[in-house]
Amino acid sequence: MSASFDTISMIGLGYIGLPTAAMFASRRKKVIGVDINRHAVETINAGRIHIIEPELDGIVQKAVNEGFLRATTQPEPADAFLIAVPTPFKDGHVPDVSYVQAAAESIAPVLRAGNLVILESTSPVGTTEQLVQWLAAARPDLSFPTDGASHVDVNVAYCPERVLPGQVVRELVDNDRIIGGLTPECARRASALYRIFVQGELLVTNARTAEMCKLTENAYRDVNIAFANELSLICDKLDINVWELIKLSNRHPRVKILQPGPGVGGHCIAVDPWFIVDATPEQARLIRVAREVNDGKPHWVEKKVEAAVEDLCSGGNLARSDVRIACFGLAFKPDIDDLRESPAVEIACALARKYPQRVIAVEPNVDSAPKALQSAGVALSTLEQAVAAAHVLVLLVDHRQFKETVPAVGKHQRLIDTKGIWG
Numbered sequence: 001m002s003a004s005f006d007t008i009s010m011i012g013l014g015y016i017g018l019p020t021a022a023m024f025a026s027r028r029k030k031v032i033g034v035d036i037n038r039h040a041v042e043t044i045n046a047g048r049i050h051i052i053e054p055e056l057d058g059i060v061q062k063a064v065n066e067g068f069l070r071a072t073t074q075p076e077p078a079d080a081f082l083i084a085v086p087t088p089f090k091d092g093h094v095p096d097v098s099y100v101q102a103a104a105e106s107i108a109p110v111l112r113a114g115n116l117v118i119l120e121s122t123s124p125v126g127t128t129e130q131l132v133q134w135l136a137a138a139r140p141d142l143s144f145p146t147d148g149a150s151h152v153d154v155n156v157a158y159c160p161e162r163v164l165p166g167q168v169v170r171e172l173v174d175n176d177r178i179i180g181g182l183t184p185e186c187a188r189r190a191s192a193l194y195r196i197f198v199q200g201e202l203l204v205t206n207a208r209t210a211e212m213c214k215l216t217e218n219a220y221r222d223v224n225i226a227f228a229n230e231l232s233l234i235c236d237k238l239d240i241n242v243w244e245l246i247k248l249s250n251r252h253p254r255v256k257i258l259q260p261g262p263g264v265g266g267h268c269i270a271v272d273p274w275f276i277v278d279a280t281p282e283q284a285r286l287i288r289v290a291r292e293v294n295d296g297k298p299h300w301v302e303k304k305v306e307a308a309v310e311d312l313c314s315g316g317n318l319a320r321s322d323v324r325i326a327c328f329g330l331a332f333k334p335d336i337d338d339l340r341e342s343p344a345v346e347i348a349c350a351l352a353r354k355y356p357q358r359v360i361a362v363e364p365n366v367d368s369a370p371k372a373l374q375s376a377g378v379a380l381s382t383l384e385q386a387v388a389a390a391h392v393l394v395l396l397v398d399h400r401q402f403k404e405t406v407p408a409v410g411k412h413q414r415l416i417d418t419k420g421i422w423g
């Protein structure tokens with residue numbers, strides 16, 4: 001079976017699919033990007049991008065202009081297909097793999113002998129085997145790697161992405177990559193495909209281990225952040241500065257505690273551990289509690305703000321209806337403009353519900369507030385104006401701009417610093 005891939009198709013042109021498609025295209029491979037989102041397809045075909053990621057716009061523009069990248073809403077025949085579609089969870093934190101199934105069913109009609117299919121979406125263990133079942137059901141004329149069969153028409157592997165939003169372009173190339181083949185031949189072909197642009201090591205294993213590896217990496221980080229967040233609650237009770245405590249503890253040669261914050265946001269770390277909990281609820285006790293600790297942190301911050309308001313108003317000099325609250329930072333982590341799945345937005349919205357028309361927000365990385373905040377009546381402001389106007393200052397994201405400008409907090413003001421940079 002040939003290992004050459006002249007035409008590569010990427011199913012799903014989101015935060016992972018588009019950069020990956022662009023990397024193949026930058027190596028002068030013909031790439032067909034497929035997405036059900038017509039706006040995304042049109043934007044890409046115009047040489048522009050519909051997502052926010054440094055350096056990506058120039059790479060996509062060049063790839064489209066030179067004819068190596070083209071987007072469409074309907075799958076077309078190709079040598080290799082990569083699937084990078086969302087895998088959210090449903091009610092009860094149950095994984096929803098319906099987008100993977102839809103992607104499988106959409107490529108099935110154009111599959112042909114010699115193809116390689118790779119699943120990149122973060123997925124519950126067993127999804128790659130399930131993917132083969134969907135493909136085989138749709139194409140009984142082709143053979144797939146079921147029951148360990150090695151000589152098959154279509155090879156299938158699971159290869160998770162591990163890139164950090166904000167540095168996707170560099171990490172796609174440099175990071176080591178897990179290649180989970182359903183058979184050794186599947187892994188060999190998948191390795192050959194990624195070798196086109198990956199400079200990191202390609203580490204071969206089976207599909208189930210690769211699926212679990214991705215979930216493990218994000219659950220590991222979630223548990224570690226939960227440890228830091230739990231410490232922040234404990235220190236608050238015991239009147240200890242958690243930031244100093246962590247700094248001192250980290251001077252032990254084998255201790256490396258992460259940083260507390262307002263909660264865990266983003267599209268991965270707050271989701272993926274649930275896939276482990278769903279599969280093994282009795283065993284995954286620590287992983288579940290870590291999720292609960294991190295999910296509970298925004299509520300704890302809200303309660304701290306309420307206590308600060310009560311404190312300010314208890315003297316009778318300030319009416320509750322006159323209290324102004326400023327939230328500093330809305331992004332889900334520092335120095336990015338991605339406000340989706342952000343605990344800071346969750347906190348600002350909750351505060352705006354509790355104190356209507358009394359909440360302002362400062363986010364140096366965006367021009368306008370997201371709809372959720374606008375409809376909650378939260379206005380954007382500058383750092384200086386917000387510091388001057390607010391009675392309660394709530395630092396939610398340790399953006400560079402906030403680290404550079406530490407405001408003086410007046411006697412009539414209260415500071416809730418969830419990142420320990422203004423304390």
Ligand code: SAJ
Pocket residue numbers: 122161162163164165217218221225258259260261262263264265266267268269332333334
């Ligand atoms: N956070 C803290 N304290 C910390 C570190 C992070 O509160 O010490 C918070 C952040 O503010 C943010 C959340 O955690 O709200 C997640 O941020 P992150 O930088 O830890 O991770 P993501 O979601 O941007 O990217 C993660 C990465 N996974 C790991 O580091 C194990 C990335 O490599 C994955 O590719 C990505 O998830 C993904 O797509 O799965």
